[in-house]
Amino acid sequence: MALVVLACVAPFSEMQSAGTLGSNNQELTGLYSGIYWNDDSTRTKIQTDVGFLAGFGLTQRLDLRFRWEMIQIEGNNRADDIFSLGPKYGVIPHYLSVFLPVGFLVGNSNSGEFHPTLLATVPITPWFEVNSSLKYIIYLSTAEGPVYAANLGLALGNFKRWALRPEVGVLLNPGDPGQYFHYSIGLTFRRFGH
Numbered sequence: 001m002a003l004v005v006l007a008c009v010a011p012f013s014e015m016q017s018a019g020t021l022g023s024n025n026q027e028l029t030g031l032y033s034g035i036y037w038n039d040d041s042t043r044t045k046i047q048t049d050v051g052f053l054a055g056f057g058l059t060q061r062l063d064l065r066f067r068w069e070m071i072q073i074e075g076n077n078r079a080d081d082i083f084s085l086g087p088k089y090g091v092i093p094h095y096l097s098v099f100l101p102v103g104f105l106v107g108n109s110n111s112g113e114f115h116p117t118l119l120a121t122v123p124i125t126p127w128f129e130v131n132s133s134l135k136y137i138i139y140l141s142t143a144e145g146p147v148y149a150a151n152l153g154l155a156l157g158n159f160k161r162w163a164l165r166p167e168v169g170v171l172l173n174p175g176d177p178g179q180y181f182h183y184s185i186g187l188t189f190r191r192f193g194h
Helices: none
Strands: 026-038 043-057 062-073 079-092 096-099 102-106 110-114 117-125 128-139 147-156 162-172 179-191
Antiparallel strands (some): 026 179, 043 062, 117 128, 147 162, 162 179
C-alpha cells in the first residue's frame, strides 16, 4: 500500500462543483469520508476523514478555497490534520474549472502535496447536477512518485443556499496492484454577498 504518509492516505475527495462562487460570495461544506484499500482478495477500511471546505469568491471566475480534514487511521489512536489552500478558476463558467491546491499534513512529521485538478459539472435540473474530477497528486517532500484520482459525485438541493453531496472516488498508484476508494457525504451552505 503506497501513497501512505505516516500510514495515511491524502484526502482525494472533491465535494464541489466546477462552478465558481462569484465575487464576494462564500461557501462552506462539512464532509465525512471512509477510505478503503482494495486489491484482488480484500477490501479493508483504512481511515476515516472528517472536516470542512471553505470557498471565497474573489472575482466572477476566481475562487480561493481552503480545506481542513482530521484523518483517523483505523486501529490507531492518533489523528493527523491536513490543510490545503489554492485557487479555482472557471475555464467555462459553471461547467469546467481548474483547481490548484497545495496541502500540508501536520502530525508527527510534515508532508506537502500539490493536487492539480480538473473539475466538470453537468446540470440535470435546477436542483440536481453531476460533478466529476480528475486529480494528479504530486508529493513535495517525499521521493514517492505521483498518483492519480478520479471522483464522481452528485449535488442535490437549492444551489443558491445549500446542497447535499454524495461522492465516490478511486485513487491509483502506478506501482500498486490495488486501489484506494472513498465513499463520502458532504453538506454545502452558501452565502451570497450584497
